[in-house]
Amino acid sequence: MTTTAYSSSEHNMPRPNIPKAGLQLPAVKDYEQVDREILATLHPTKGWFALLAIAIVCLMIGGTAWAYQIHEGLGVAGYTPPVMWGVYIVTFVFWIGIGHAGTLISAILYLFRAGFRTTIYRCAEAMTVFAVMTAGLFPILHLGRPWKFFWLIPYPNWRLIWPQFKSPLVWDVFAISTYLTISTTFLFIGLIPDIATLRDAEKNPIKKSIFSMLSFGWRNSEAEWRHFARAYLFLAAFSTPLVLSVHSVVSFDFAMALVPGWHTTIFAPYFVAGAIYSGMGMVFTIIIPIRKFFKLQHYVTLNHLDAGAKLCLFTSLVVGCAYLVEFFIGWYGSSNVEHAYWWNRVFGQWWWAAWIMLTCNCILPLSLFSQKLRRNPTWLWSLSLFISLGMWFERFVIIVPGLSHEFEPWQWNNYIPTFVDYSILIGSFGWFFMWFLLFIRQLPVLALSEIKEIVPPRLKRVHHHPPEPPGDFEADTPGEFA
């Protein structure tokens, strides 16, 4: 990779591959173009209706399975002692992990001034909110009598259920509810100026009044922007440690327990890195079709995908390193129980799940060392599906083998998920994508005001700056799917 100084002879060439922090959008000329092209994504298409219908069908499959489970009892979900945490908790942790990349991209990369976040952060933030909403369903789904879910909430009460504030499960309730609240707030605050743009562009009086209410009468005044920028900065500063703490707290649900393979100090950083990795995978799963079908390749450019892929590669290496350390301690440590658990997980009863995890999370992402593949949307999208698969199996490999192979041989057992588990898993994807599809139909999928910040404003006077970069962007390879 080289940095190139532009010269006049290079002006007609496509922009060279220079992924860097200060990413520009050479094919976006003015503010009006930003509004025109991004607001065009709000018009429904047949493809959008078809995808929404698929998502609703998936949700109905999950809902039907849940109704069946409520009627028959939790026994239909494949739980056999001692494995009383299975697909539901695996999927809970999976969705919490997915929710991490959104705040990472919108908050941490904002503080680090990473330019590539600008065009993808709105999608990632929305993804975060909907993923945490999805995750929040699973503790309820795991109840035999879900209508009593509020008994789980650790507030002082006279029901003789005393909150145990030293329990990681209580920490988890606080951590996840805080995360959902702050993520939703962060998303909505960022949307206010864009909703004001929608309000001003809208002709339909009913929609206009709805947008007027949602924009709180925002006027784009300099004073409003000044307070907005300050508030946004502080929200980002709060969200940054929150990202790291939430999945650490989720990892404590396991690490504080005396179960072989769980009781380890590496879990917090291991979970955080895995969460960012899986979240980046889901960002690719969503953003690559969006840029394709809404023709936004000149906003979400190959440089943006390249930079995101590097983050994905880095977190994959961290996760791979954590696996190796975990395996090494199991093999080299003095505990026979840990050794037996490790062997059972990697080469015994659960070898197939462990090797799906290792292949998807450690081997396939190594392809991202190739710049050519990092800039290939089809490959990135395909890889993102493997990342989601691998990260779901990572949580499966953590939770199920630990419970199925505890200290004494009489505790050893098997776990086979039933159609109820699979249906509810499918239903969770339906729930998530239903909300996401509704979101992209109603609100701008890319942040209008932040994109305008990186578009050069119109000037009256000619300014003698160094030569402008050529007004073109590198197109995707012709014939690619995505």
Added chain:
Amino acid sequence: MNQGMLGAFKELDATVDAIEALKKERVGEITVYTPTPRHEIEHAVHPPASPVRKFTLIGGLFGACAGYWIAIWCSEYWPLVVGGKAISTWIPYTVFSFELMVLIGGLSTVAGLFINARIPRLTMTVGYDGRFSHGDFGVWVQCAPEKLKEAEAILRRCGAVEVRGAS
């Protein structure tokens, strides 16, 4: 007094010129509308620092204390007695302190934004135009009736594409 003159600009540097000229002549109180925050405008307006940070600090400190308080109070009121273990202990309770610091600090930051930016606003203030969220810049000068002509002349001289009075 809501009487004033509004200038709409296509170019950023023309807007900055108008702000500087209006400030120099002390025509009246200036409100600038911009579709996206621009540091050039901020330099020209030269506003005081935003007080939102005070809301953040107070909210964060309150949340941190509230987190410890709720955990300690509950533990003392409904004690779970385990031999040799303290009923209240600060290490696990730091989790609650941290989470409530973020939660209340974040929400008070939003409250600070709303209070200082004076939103929600039920009606659009006189002088706002829908194009200012789209691509144009606007300068609204609120001034005495005898200064309106001067404000109009400055706005036109600096390159406003449209100038209109409003009250």
